Amino acid sequence: MFPTAVFEENIVFNPRGEAYAFYRLSGTTYEYLAPHAKRSVLRPFEELLYVYTGDGQLLYLTEELTITEKQYVGPISLSNEPDIIKEASRHTYSACQALVEGRAQARRVYLGLKLPTVNKFDFSFSAKEVRDHFLDIVSAIKKNTNISERTISEAVRAERELYHQMSGTLDISRITFSDLDFIVRRNVQRAGALPPLLSPRKKGVFDRALLYAMSEGAIIDPKLNYVKITLGDRELYQTFLTFADVPRYIRDYDDEWLAALNGHLFPVDAVIHFKVEAPVKARGKVISRKKIAKDQINESYKGEGEASEDSEWAVGESRSLESKLSGGMPLITFHTTFSVAAYDKTEMEANAKALMQFYRQREYRVVRPPGDQVKCFFSFFPAGNPGSVGIETDPGFLSAGGPTVGYEVGDNRGFFIGWTKGKIPVFFLPGLAMSREENTTGTIVCTGVLGGGKSNLKKLIMELSGLMGARIFSIDPKDEDHVFKKLPFEMKQIDLSALGEAKINPFKLSVETIRARAIANDYLDLILDTQRDDRETRRLVVATAVNQVMLRSPENQDMHTVLDTLEHITKHGLTGLELPYPVNEASNSRIQEEAQNCLMHLHTMSMSSLGRMVFGKGTPDLGGTEQITVVNLKELPLPQPDKRKEQKITESERQGVGLMYLAAAAAREAMLRAPRDQLKVLPIDEGWVLLDIPEGRRLIKEIIRMSRSFNIIPILCVQNASDIDIDGIRNNVGYVFCFRANYDEEIKDNCKMLGIQYNEYIQKMFTSLESGQCFMRDIKHRVGKVYISPQPDYLLQLFDTSGGNKR
Structure with missing residues (x-):
């Protein structure tokens, strides 16, 4: 029956x-x-x-x-562009095949x-x-x-x-x-x-x-x-x-x-x-069985035999069990x-x-x-x-x-991105975190050593977001994102590399006067190293020079006018300038001295191959109509991550960091100009470079703070999770992907970021992670070990940064 x-x-x-x-x-x-x-x-x-x-x-x-192609794309709002539709179809077919062949469960x-x-x-x-x-x-x-x-x-x-x-x-x-x-x-x-x-x-x-x-x-x-x-x-x-x-x-x-x-x-x-x-009924049963077991043991001893260990263990355990049952178990x-x-x-x-x-x-x-x-x-x-x-x-x-x-981790729907425990698939839906359904931050953090897989994941998220029609602005210090030229997205690459010909005007990165002033001021503070405690006068000089530039006509708002203003201050102090505050003649000499130092520094910089790039009259079209904009910063002299605590930043490295800051500021402005309801993605590779400087930290905090309301997914790729351990950033991260780490301190920082406990088992797992394997924390703070599996397979070869992918 x-x-x-x-x-x-x-x-x-x-x-x-x-x-x-x-x-x-x-x-x-x-x-x-x-x-x-x-x-x-x-x-x-x-x-x-x-x-x-x-x-x-x-x-x-x-x-x-078994997910049909129709079921797979059902929850995903894909782009209507014909070429992108074809790319989405290739991904969908490959993902569904991978789920079937992998016996997804x-x-x-x-x-x-x-x-x-x-x-x-x-x-x-x-x-x-x-x-x-x-x-x-x-x-x-x-x-x-x-x-x-x-x-x-x-x-x-x-x-x-x-x-x-x-x-x-x-x-x-x-x-x-x-x-x-x-x-x-x-x-x-x-x-x-x-x-x-x-x-x-x-x-x-x-x-x-x-x-x-x-x-x-x-x-x-x-x-x-x-x-x-x-x-x-x-x-x-x-x-x-x-x-x-x-x-x-x-x-x-x-x-x-x-x-x-x-x-x-x-x-x-x-x-x-x-x-x-029920405890009362069960206790009576246990007492009865204990009596039988005791009688058996006594019979064994009477016969000059020996009770079995199991019998003696049973009697001993029955006492403990009887006590628990008396307590209500x-x-x-x-x-x-x-x-x-x-x-x-x-x-x-x-x-x-x-x-x-x-x-x-x-x-x-x-x-x-x-x-x-x-x-x-x-x-x-x-x-x-x-x-x-x-x-x-x-x-x-x-x-x-x-x-x-x-053991589930990831979003409850979206694109297939890999596998977790056994045969459990992992899905990710760009923008879900910021939706009314979840109402949280979509910021993504990727950590790990070189070759661990974080760059591949960044590009995979860019690809999947692109299939949804997202606007993407990538800060690319290693010139890895040129591979998107081989994919069906409209792409523009701006060459701010050490060998590039592009010029940028720090005063023209925002159409909003207040933000344009702030970007230029922060850039000059960074380049002229005004943040030291003994450089209050230099900060005043920089702020004055920026204010004077902003008073000029738009066609004269550039670094050349900064040089002219500094030259005026060097010769005449603040006399003759339109100032919002009275001039203290006693401090004029110190101001003139600092202005001369700044003038010499910027003049020398303007003649270098790197420094001349910020002395443009206009600026590249950083907010064009292309779906993907990549700012190539390859071979810029940036600080080395393994020497950050051991040496001061050099002047050339400071200029490189300054250019990266301007690129990130331009990206923020491009995101703000795009329609608010359009999905936007802002990957910043080597994000630790900006997080190491006050100006960069402020910028990234602002990007993260506005990301939910402007539908932006910031992606921060860093070497160590400790780079993100900053108030205003650490607690505003949605997804975390931690790839291989080799040292205990790095692993402990990763565990803190993931919200898991560090122990010897976790330490061994981190050091043994293969390329493409990572620990993932999703927007619900669930953590799992994930193997990232881009679909179709050709993406893995295309995104490869080990030398197999050539231009």
Whole structure:
């Protein structure tokens, strides 16, 4: 007889008239949490077992994902440009293929709890069993079913009370008919993606027609050690394993014997039937068994024999258990059954052997019960009976298994960007973070050593954002982003490299007078090193020179006018200048001296190949119509990251940093001029260069601060997470990607940024990360180890910075 007879919303009735309420459990990403946080994830399920009494069923099922191209692009707002549509189609096809070939998986966890006794109703069934046909074995053919309104209303009321009791501690949702449909289909077709589900309905009877539709007319053929299921012209093999015994002790965290199934390279499903026994009743049972065990030990000693260690251990443990039961702890009896399946019998056998070995190494006794395979098969259906022997334990053992543990990381929809634990795919949707749905910052931080993969990830995000029509302005100190010329995006590259011919006017980077003044002032403060405590007079000179330039006509607002103003101050002091404050003649000599120093510095700079670049009358069109603008800063003399703390910045390096600052300021202005609702991306490679200087920190803080309201995704690529450990930046980061790190301090900084605990295990993982592997923290602060997998494959070669990609 099929275990499930009737359903009403999320309430399932079995043929015995017992009602079970079923819920879907949501897991919390867990693997890299601190111990106290892990306990807080596991504890709610244990708390449930303390307040609930009765029978329960936990279904731990794999969902093998098949996403059609239409489903994949459904949540993504793609560009309407014909060439970009073609590129998006190539990505979509490749991503869907990768998901199928990689057997992408998600985990579904269902909890069923028997409702308190309701008025029993009568089922009258007759079942005709035919050996070679699944339906005639599994279905109870309904002739007459009478469910009174009172019975249903009592079950609904009991379920409502139960849900209210649980929802405060567990992240649960009531199942729908689609969940029931999935459970039945998954239990029959336990390998590969499932066919489309049936249309929703709120109530119904599991009669022949419904089961036929759900099972696709499957035929079951039970064997001694497995079950063969015929699905049309295909034959599927399922085998079932059970716990015969478990370790005497496990830790309250980091021994997740159930959640560990997610790490296997093949899908494994599990069902746990459990019975929660009230402490008073359980204590009486324990006392009775303890007495029997003591009598056996006494008999052994009377016969001048010796009691077994197991007997003596049992008596000792019974005392501890009796004490716990007296304190209110319930007793749990649970039955665990695992299932592996494949369309190839040899593959099924190999997977079963691997699973048995996995648990035996952890001191679990796993058996493959011959002759009970059909019983195990039916135990996976809602409200079914156990298929294995029961084992008594405390509530902590079940919760420590990890039914509330999850491994998902990334966005809940969007572009496929890689893999995490086992076969779990990772998705990323540019702009989701800033949407009304999430309402958080979209800032992305990438850290890691050279060759770790952070530049590839930056370019992948640029590519995916470009497919959505995003406007992209990239600060490119290594001339890596020229590769976008080979992709179907309109692109402009501005050459501010050491060998470039472009000239830029620091006074013309913003159409807003106030911001134009601030950019020029900050640039000159940086170039003339005014931030030292003993250079207050120099700061005054710079501010005065900038103000005088801004008073000139627009065609004369440039660095040449700065030189003219400084020359005037050198000769005449502040006399003759239009000033908003009175002149202190006593300080004129110091002002003239500082003006002369600044004049000499800037005049010398104007004659150098690097310095002359800021003495342009106009400025490159940094805010054109192209979708991608890349500012090439290759071979600029920038400070070396490994020598930042050991040497002062040289004059040429200061000029290089100044140009990078101007490029970033120009990018900010371009972002502000673009339509506010248009998605915009601002990658800044070697972002630590700007974060090392006050002017750069202010600029990046402002970009991050306005990013949400202006729909901007800043991407900061840095060597170390400590570069981001700055007030106003650290707490305004949405996504974090930490690639390989080699030194303890770097790894500790990464852990702090990710929000995970540093330990020896994490240290070894960071140093052993391969290119493309990283730790990711998403906008929900979930952390997982991710392998970045650009799609299509040609992007990986195109984005390669190891020397394989040439112009």
